[in-house]
Amino acid sequence: xxxxxxxxxxxxxxxxxxxxxxxxxxxxxxxxxxxxxxxxxxxxxxxxxxxxxxxxxxxxxxxxxxxxxxxxxxxxxxxxxxxxxxxxxxxxxxxxxxxxxxxxxxxxxxxxxxxxxxxxxxxxxxxxxxxxxxxxxxxxxxxxxxxxxxxxxxxxxxxxxxxxxxxxxxxxxxxxxxxxxxxxxxxxxxxxxxxxxxxxxxxxxxxxxxxxxxxxxxxxxxxxxxxxxxxxxxxxxxxxxxxxxxxxxxxxxxxxxxxxxxxxxxxxxxxxxxxxxxxxxxxxxxxxxxxxxxxxxxxxxxxxxxxxxxxxxxxxxxxxxxxxxxxxxxxxxxxxxxxxxxxxxxxxxxxxxxxxxxxxxxxxxxxxxxxxxxxxxxxxxxxxxxxxxxxxxxxxxxxxxxxxxxxxxxxxxxxxxxxxxxxxxxxx
Amino acid sequence: xxxxxxxxxxxxxxxxxxxxxxxxxxxxxxxxxxxxxxxxxxxxxxxxxxxxxxxxxxxxxxxxxxxxxxxxxxxxxxxxxxxxxxxxxxxxxxxxxxxxxxxxxxxxxxxxxxxxxxxxxxxxxxxxxxxxxxxxxxxxxxxxxxxxxxxxxxxxxxxxxxxxxxxxxxxxxxxxxxxxxxxxxxxxxxxxxxxxxxxxxxxxxxxxxxxxxxxxxxxxxxxxxxxxxxxxxxxxxxxxxxxx
Ligand SMILES: [Zn+2]
Numbered sequence: 001x002x003x004x005x006x007x008x009x010x011x012x013x014x015x016x017x018x019x020x021x022x023x024x025x026x027x028x029x030x031x032x033x034x035x036x037x038x039x040x041x042x043x044x045x046x047x048x049x050x051x052x053x054x055x056x057x058x059x060x061x062x063x064x065x066x067x068x069x070x071x072x073x074x075x076x077x078x079x080x081x082x083x084x085x086x087x088x089x090x091x092x093x094x095x096x097x098x099x100x101x102x103x104x105x106x107x108x109x110x111x112x113x114x115x116x117x118x119x120x121x122x123x124x125x126x127x128x129x130x131x132x133x134x135x136x137x138x139x140x141x142x143x144x145x146x147x148x149x150x151x152x153x154x155x156x157x158x159x160x161x162x163x164x165x166x167x168x169x170x171x172x173x174x175x176x177x178x179x180x181x182x183x184x185x186x187x188x189x190x191x192x193x194x195x196x197x198x199x200x201x202x203x204x205x206x207x208x209x210x211x212x213x214x215x216x217x218x219x220x221x222x223x224x225x226x227x228x229x230x231x232x233x234x235x236x237x238x239x240x241x242x243x244x245x246x247x248x249x250x251x252x253x254x255x256x257x258x259x260x261x262x263x264x265x266x267x268x269x270x271x272x273x274x275x276x277x278x279x280x281x282x283x284x285x286x287x288x289x290x291x292x293x294x295x296x297x298x299x300x301x302x303x304x305x306x307x308x309x310x311x312x313x314x315x316x317x318x319x320x321x322x323x324x325x326x327x328x329x330x331x332x333x334x335x336x337x338x339x340x341x342x343x344x345x346x347x348x349x350x351x352x353x354x355x356x357x358x359x360x361x362x363x364x365x366x367x368x369x370x371x372x373x374x375x376x377x378x379x380x381x382x383x384x385x386x387x388x389x390x391x392x393x394x395x396x397x398x399x400x401x402x403x404x405x406x407x408x409x410x411x412x413x414x415x416x417x418x419x420x421x422x423x424x425x426x427x428x
Numbered sequence: 429x430x431x432x433x434x435x436x437x438x439x440x441x442x443x444x445x446x447x448x449x450x451x452x453x454x455x456x457x458x459x460x461x462x463x464x465x466x467x468x469x470x471x472x473x474x475x476x477x478x479x480x481x482x483x484x485x486x487x488x489x490x491x492x493x494x495x496x497x498x499x500x501x502x503x504x505x506x507x508x509x510x511x512x513x514x515x516x517x518x519x520x521x522x523x524x525x526x527x528x529x530x531x532x533x534x535x536x537x538x539x540x541x542x543x544x545x546x547x548x549x550x551x552x553x554x555x556x557x558x559x560x561x562x563x564x565x566x567x568x569x570x571x572x573x574x575x576x577x578x579x580x581x582x583x584x585x586x587x588x589x590x591x592x593x594x595x596x597x598x599x600x601x602x603x604x605x606x607x608x609x610x611x612x613x614x615x616x617x618x619x620x621x622x623x624x625x626x627x628x629x630x631x632x633x634x635x636x637x638x639x640x641x642x643x644x645x646x647x648x649x650x651x652x653x654x655x656x657x658x659x660x661x662x663x664x665x666x667x668x669x670x671x672x
Contacts, residue, residue, distance in 0.1 A: 213490070340573040364664060372454060
């Protein structure tokens with residue numbers, strides 16, 4: 001078997017080099033490695049001594065994985081992780097390729113892996129995570145998942161795969177009692193994270209958790225949390241455990257980012273046990289770079305451009321809720337990566353007082369929505385490059401910041417076209 | 429004669445997923461921009477039924493929500509049938525359309541009784557169809573998004589239109605929805621009225637006609653702007669429809 005792994009590493013790496021020279025296709029090398037050695041992921045990742053932490057949910061996977069890896073590193077662990085967006089099997093395999101030895105060994109104490117919901121059951125069957133951290137279940141990709149209940153079922157399977165620790169968001173309608181919906185295991189401890197109820201009530205749309213119908217349940221928020229968000233600042237929060245309260249820096253404004261930090265902290269606490277140190281959480285999150293499009297600020301010429309990613313209704317709503325004032329110059333780009341934008345009619349867009357320019361194949365549908373909400377639209381230009389050029393040519397805003405609201409595909413395209421060439425999903 | 433359009437929105441707490449409430453907003457905004465007042469009444473389980481209604485709307489949701497919504501719909505089934513008999517226009521979307529039909533046969537074989545407003549039956553199952561949806565109707569091209577895990581039998585009734593992209597009621601039928609008299613049921617999402625303002629205007633004009641009021645056709649700049657964007661949205665979808 002080792003020979004086969006070695007072959008997979010060699011060929012995968014050659015493909016990786018070729019793919020990078022052409023400037024794309026970061027998941028392809030991993031796919032090829034898995035074709036050569038079907039057990040590529042198990043053989044490499046299962047040898048990591050402290051096992052796998054799997055992070056999943058509708059929103060915040062990349063941010064939280066990034067936070068958790070940083071916190072564990074601050075505690076002295078060598079962490080193997082997948083770069084944001086590389087959360088399908090081939091993406092994880094590509095990440096392995098960039099670090100694995102020819103014999104298939106990864107130099108890591110622990111793996112922290114962002115896991116796509118749809119591939120969650122398959123991946124956790126392969127990777128047998130010791131720890132599972134589930135963030136939220138929100139209305140997301142109905143074109144792909146059809147109904148939120150299917151996501152609930154998938155994440156129930158992921159939760160049930162946790163052998164040691166299961167960490168759940170108590171403020172999520174579906175996760176609050178997910179531990180009672182999976183086969184019990186004496187070896188598995190369950191902990192919760194959440195936010196002070198006043199913070200959730202104070203947020204314009206709460207945590208945007210998917211509504212739950214039918215079955216008997218307990219109310220979101222009603223579990224005792226090991227880590228809570230106890231206060232929230234513009235880009236910082238205070239987290240509390242039973243023993244201590246400590247400040248953390250957040251990638252951007254918003255309760256959702258604070259909950260991501262609480263989830264990462266609760267997972268670190270479960271993994272590290274006695275070694276867990278809250279001051280190291282503060283240190284780790286202080287020095288963290290933002291993940292693409294999650295509250296990221298790009299510098300283009302002498303201007304700063306804030307990127308707001310709209311992955312799904314919840315992420316757009318929470319990011320809009322977190323705006324302090326209506327942004328001065330707004331660009332919107334949405335394409336086929338958002339096949340069914342119907343959900344924009346569920347979103348409260350009142351945080352925007354106008355949009356300057358819309359592009360992408362769904363641009364006209366967004367213009368209709370905005371106009372029905374009474375929000376002025378400067379115009380639509382379906383030529384994406386042209387639209388970006390026009391927007392960047394607008395006079396520098398008085399508050400010094402342009403705002404781009406983009407779906408994932410448009411974010412990657414526009415980042416790339418502006419010269420930010422480092423790709424998500426595997427290439428380093 | 430009053431100038432208020434009264435819209436009955438059935439079970440919005442359960443059947444309001446994926447932007448479907450946008451249809452009510454579109455009807456409301458269009459009527460308001462033409463100078464009409466609009467009152468939206470929400471009908472939930474246990475509410476008294478308001479008969480003085482000009483238009484009935486029901487949205488969609490997942491099967492779990494459909495099951496929860498069904499008793500609330502059955503409570504008022506005969507009232508709804510009476511409104512339909514009186515010619516009150518209905519717009520019913522997907523899960524809501526199915527619940528206003530005769531029955532919904534679930535994947536496990538159990539049968540959910542419907543309100544019997546639409547003489548159609550639904551069977552959950554078959555291949556999941558997900559993608560852009562283009563239908564040629566008597567109002568021209570209607571576009572939307574199809575996300576369907578069931579088939580609807582409408583018998584010999586008139587459909588909303590002929591499918592030019594997507595599946596429609598069944599794999600073989602080649603037609604979408606049900607449109608007989610003033611009753612419209614469809615699986616066009618989008619929400620359907622957002623990108624197809626002609627259908628919204630038709631519903632409003634039929635609703636007003638019953639009261640002897642003519643729906644205004646004066647040019648409203650804000651609606652003209654919206655409708656230009658909607659026409660472009662239809663053009664873009666119809667020119668290059670995609671599915672999963
Ligand atoms: Zn502006």
